[in-house]
Amino acid sequence: MLLALDTSTDWASVALFDGRDVLAEETWRAQRRHGDELFPAIERLLASTRSALSSVTRVAVATGPGSFTGLRVAIAAGQGIARGSGAALVGISTLDVLAYPHAPSKQRTCPLVPAGRDQYYAAFYQERNRKWQRRSPFIVASLAEICRQIGAHTLFVGEIDADAEGTLRDLLGPKALFASPASRMRRAGYLAELGWRELETRAQVKMGEIEPLYVRQPSIRVSFDQPFAPPPADERALGLPKRS
Amino acid sequence: MRILAIETSCDETGVAIVEDGRRIRSNVVASQLVHQDTGGIVPEVAAREHLRVLDALTEKALRDAGRDLTEIDAVAATVGPGLIGCLLVGANYGRGLALAAGLPFVGVNHLEGHVYANWLYELEGGEPPSDPPPEPLIPAVVLVVSGAHSDLVLMEAHRRFRALGRTIDDAAGEAFDKVARLLGLGFPGGPIVERIAKEGDPNAFPLPKAALADRYDFSFSGLKTAVLRLVRELEKKGTVPIADVAASFQKAITEMLAEKTARAAAEHAVETVLLGGGVAANLALREEIARRIGHPLRVPRPGLCTDNGAMIGAAAFYVLRHRGTEIPVAVRSDMKLA
Ligand SMILES: [Zn+2]
Numbered sequence: 001m002l003l004a005l006d007t008s009t010d011w012a013s014v015a016l017f018d019g020r021d022v023l024a025e026e027t028w029r030a031q032r033r034h035g036d037e038l039f040p041a042i043e044r045l046l047a048s049t050r051s052a053l054s055s056v057t058r059v060a061v062a063t064g065p066g067s068f069t070g071l072r073v074a075i076a077a078g079q080g081i082a083r084g085s086g087a088a089l090v091g092i093s094t095l096d097v098l099a100y101p102h103a104p105s106k107q108r109t110c111p112l113v114p115a116g117r118d119q120y121y122a123a124f125y126q127e128r129n130r131k132w133q134r135r136s137p138f139i140v141a142s143l144a145e146i147c148r149q150i151g152a153h154t155l156f157v158g159e160i161d162a163d164a165e166g167t168l169r170d171l172l173g174p175k176a177l178f179a180s181p182a183s184r185m186r187r188a189g190y191l192a193e194l195g196w197r198e199l200e201t202r203a204q205v206k207m208g209e210i211e212p213l214y215v216r217q218p219s220i221r222v223s224f225d226q227p228f229a230p231p232p233a234d235e236r237a238l239g240l241p242k243r244s
Numbered sequence: 245m246r247i248l249a250i251e252t253s254c255d256e257t258g259v260a261i262v263e264d265g266r267r268i269r270s271n272v273v274a275s276q277l278v279h280q281d282t283g284g285i286v287p288e289v290a291a292r293e294h295l296r297v298l299d300a301l302t303e304k305a306l307r308d309a310g311r312d313l314t315e316i317d318a319v320a321a322t323v324g325p326g327l328i329g330c331l332l333v334g335a336n337y338g339r340g341l342a343l344a345a346g347l348p349f350v351g352v353n354h355l356e357g358h359v360y361a362n363w364l365y366e367l368e369g370g371e372p373p374s375d376p377p378p379e380p381l382i383p384a385v386v387l388v389v390s391g392a393h394s395d396l397v398l399m400e401a402h403r404r405f406r407a408l409g410r411t412i413d414d415a416a417g418e419a420f421d422k423v424a425r426l427l428g429l430g431f432p433g434g435p436i437v438e439r440i441a442k443e444g445d446p447n448a449f450p451l452p453k454a455a456l457a458d459r460y461d462f463s464f465s466g467l468k469t470a471v472l473r474l475v476r477e478l479e480k481k482g483t484v485p486i487a488d489v490a491a492s493f494q495k496a497i498t499e500m501l502a503e504k505t506a507r508a509a510a511e512h513a514v515e516t517v518l519l520g521g522g523v524a525a526n527l528a529l530r531e532e533i534a535r536r537i538g539h540p541l542r543v544p545r546p547g548l549c550t551d552n553g554a555m556i557g558a559a560a561f562y563v564l565r566h567r568g569t570e571i572p573v574a575v576r577s578d579m580k581l582a
Contacts, residue, residue, distance in 0.1 A: 035332045035575045039339050053344050068288060069329045072295050076333045079299045080340025084313065087344070207299045214292070 001051065002058040002199075003042070003081065004192035005074040007034040008066030008094040009113055009159060011185065012074075014041050016049055016056075017192035023049045025189045034073040042077075056087055060195025062186075063091035064213040065121040065138050066113050071212040079207050090195045090202075091210040095138065097191045098158045099125040102179060103132040107155040114159055115140050121215060122146050124154075140215050147171040157184035245317045245564070248305065248341075249557030252294040252334030253326025253354045254392060255285045259298070259305040260553030261316070265561025266376065268366050270308035271554040272301050273547075279431060284421070285391075291329035298337050305553070313345045320560030323351035323572060324579030326392070331575045339573065350560040351572040354551075355395060355581040356403070358388045358520030360562060361544040361555035380542045381515035385508045387533075388581070389501060390521030390551075391417030391432065394462050396504060397581050398512055403566045405582035408508050409460025416497060416523045419464040423471050423493050427486050437490045438526050444487030446495035449474055453500050460504050467496055498529040506536035517541045525549040 001023075004015040012030035016023040024045045030037050046053060061078035064071045075091070082089040098111035106127050113121040120143060124136040139146070143164060155177045156168060168176045178184070246269070251258035260271040276293045279285050306312060321338030324331060335351065342349035362380050365373065382402070388395045394411035414422070417434055424433025429440060451470050454463035471493050478484045501523075509517050517539050523529060525546035534541045548555060563571065 035336060038336065039343065039573075042343070053346075056344075069291065069332060072291060072329065072333050073336050076295055076298070076336040077340040079295075080337035080342075081344040082340075083299055083302060083337075084341040084344025208296060211296065212292075 001055050002060060002192050002196050003045075003056045004060045004188040004195055005038065005042070005078050006062035006094065006097065006186060006188045006191050007038060007070045007074040008062045008064055008186070009070060011159070012038065012041070013186055013188035013191070014038070014045055015188035015192045016045050016051060017189065017196060019196055022189040022192060023051075025187060027185065027187055034070055038073055038077055053081070053085060056081070056085060058196065058199055059087050059089045060191050060198075061089070061091050061210065062094045062097055062191055063210065064094050065115070065140065065215040066094050068212065068214065075210060075212060079210065082207060088199055088204045089207055089210055090198050090204075092191055092194045092198065093138070093213060094186065095121065095123045096134065096194060098184075098186055099123075099134070100190050100194060101183065102155060102157055103127065105155060107177060108152055109155045109157060110146070110150070112156060112158040112160055112164070115216070118142055120146065120164075124149075138213055138215050143167045144171060150175065153177055155179055158186070160184065245561060246311070246315060247318045247320050247350070247557045247560050248302070248316045249352070249553045249560055250298070250302070250319075250321040250334040250338045251354070251357070251551055251553045251556045252298065252330050253322045253324070254330060254551055255279055255290045256551040257294050257297050257301055258551060258553035258556070259301040260557050261305055261309040261311060262364070262554050262557030262561065265360070265558045265565075266363050266365060266379075267372055268364055268554045269311065270305045271552055272304050272308065273552050274301060284431065285327075287327045287329055290327060291333055294330055294333040298333060302341070316345070316347060318342070318348045318350055318560065318564065319345070320350040320352050320556050322354045322357065322556050323574060324353060324576035326354055326577060328575065328577040331577065335575045348564075348571065349573060350563050351574065352556045352559045352563060353579050353581065354556075355388055355393060355579075356559040356563075357555035358390070359386050359399065359518060359581075360558035361520050361548045361552075362518045362542045363558050364544065364548055364554055380518055381540075383512070383514045384516040384518045385505060385512060385514050386518045386520065387501065387505045387524070388521045389416040389519070389523035389529075391415055391421060393521060394464075394501075395581055396460050396508055398508070398514070399518070402562050407580070407582040409462065409504060411462040411464060413463050413465040414468060416462070416464060416501060417521070419468050419497060420523065422468050423490070426472060426475055427484070427489060429486070429490075432522075434523055434526060437494060438528065440487050441491040441494040441528070444485070444489070444491030446491040448485065448488035449492040451492055451496040453496055460508060462500060462504065464497065464500075467493070467500075494526075494528055498526070498532045501529060502532040502536050505533050509537045509539050514539065519543040520549065522550045
């Protein structure tokens with residue numbers, strides 16, 4: 001059995017997958033409470049399927065890009081679970097998870113994840129020679145910059161609020177397509193499928209090698225009066241409590 | 245009872261295995277040298293580093309102790325106070341490890357860890373010593389001083405703390421860091437200032453000590469500003485006698501800390517005075533406090549004053565023994581000792 005954990009953004013999701021079916025799944029708006037809510041959610045999954053953690057032999061975690069702090073919650077938990085149970089651990093990009101269910105649409109697909117400071121993490125996915133794949137590096141940019149790379153009709157998925165949707169429509173006109181609100185959300189069931197497939201085809205990497213896709217460097221500035229540098233925009237966007 | 249304990253609240257990643265709250269079976273600490281370039285701790289950089297090394301350190305702590313997970317009785321991790329992004333790494337890793345191994349998870353207050361570092365002792369040649377040091381006697385007055393904290397507390401019984409005073413501005417270790425940076429000495433400031441101060445005259449420059457009259461609170465920002473002003477003046481005149489400035493600063497800050505600690509010990513009927521936290525490793529501070537009190541003084545060895553997993557393992561044992569109804573698990577960046 002595979003346990004999938006995703007705390008990449010304000011939205012969190014967990015799922016149990018047996019290699020064929022999703023047995024249970026929970027998706028919720030955790031905002032900044034991932035740290036407190038992840039384990040109760042895992043315990044509910046196990047209880048509702050009457051499973052013991054000892055039957056979990058594989059763990060998949062979403063590796064971003066996304067909220068730096070959020071990503072580390074699921075990755076650290078996944079590493080701990082894998083260390084404690086001997087399960088195999090795999091990391092899958094959050095943008096891969098968002099794009100995956102839209103592969104059958106055959107549309108060029110662009111998942112968006114808020115990166116703070118009016119920027120988004122994005123990547124482009126497309127079918128070519130019958131193969132659905134990511135066709136760009138992971139980027140972090142404003143919507144205007146992202147749209148500058150778009151010539152054809154593009155299906156947007158992920159966390160797109162009304163403002164972002166308006167901006168994309170202004171910039172791209174009829175070329176901007178939007179998946180329905182429910183189908184553009186992230187669900188750990190998809191992460192589980194991708195993680196299972198990855199572990200079927202690839203040998204387990206070392207646990208410490210599963211790290212968040214940070215894409216962006218932390219801002220570093222220290223002054224005489226402030227020994228602790230200011231938090232990165234990422235934490236501000238998440239509204240995390242300040243250091244005491 | 246054997247506890248695997250994790251510490252990731254600031255810039256040190258620590259994992260240890262501690263028996264019965266006292267005996268250290270293994271204690272591995274990775275200090276993050278990456279912050280030396282910036283002269284301060286960058287929370288995001290620290291959190292990244294914790295996640296990068298934590299699993300490997302856990303594996304090493306188990307190997308050093310010659311134990312596997314089936315021989316562990318509980319998993320503990322610091323849940324506050326500290327940098328939230330850093331705390332979340334250790335706490336979630338620890339909870340995952342505990343859940344998967346079928347063990348209880350114990351969330352530990354970092355400051356309790358610094359107090360209980362005084363209960364720890366080490367193996368001798370791989371074996372428990374024939375006569376381990378006795379447990380510190382309580383009630384006790386405890387001074388926890390580090391880069392993030394300056395707390396003076398009364399420990400009435402195990403896990404029963406009463407706040408006497410705390411810093412109203414900078415932490416003591418922060419003051420050391422800032423003065424070190426001002427003098428161009430590097431980071432972290434505590435050990436460097438202490439070393440340079442040995443070659444200086446502590447009476448070279450009289451520096452002001454905050455007058456918070458009869459309260460137990462501390463204030464170090466006035467002292468920091470006075471050092472800044474002094475250095476600027478000396479710069480105008482020519483070269484700055486760095487060792488003399490460092491020694492004068494160290495004298496002022498240790499007297500401030502020692503004076504209130506000694507007064508607290510005199511005013512409360514306690515058996516012992518305990519120190520903890522990175523600044524407690526400062527020899528001048530220990531001597532100054534010992535000189536002023538009529539009580540036995542206990543200080544962990546320097547490696548156990550700074551952040552480490554063993555102190556969390558010691559505190560976790562007493563959490564389990566005196567827990568009341570619930571074991572804490574939630575991460576809180578602003579947790580207090582009392
Ligand atoms: Zn500390």
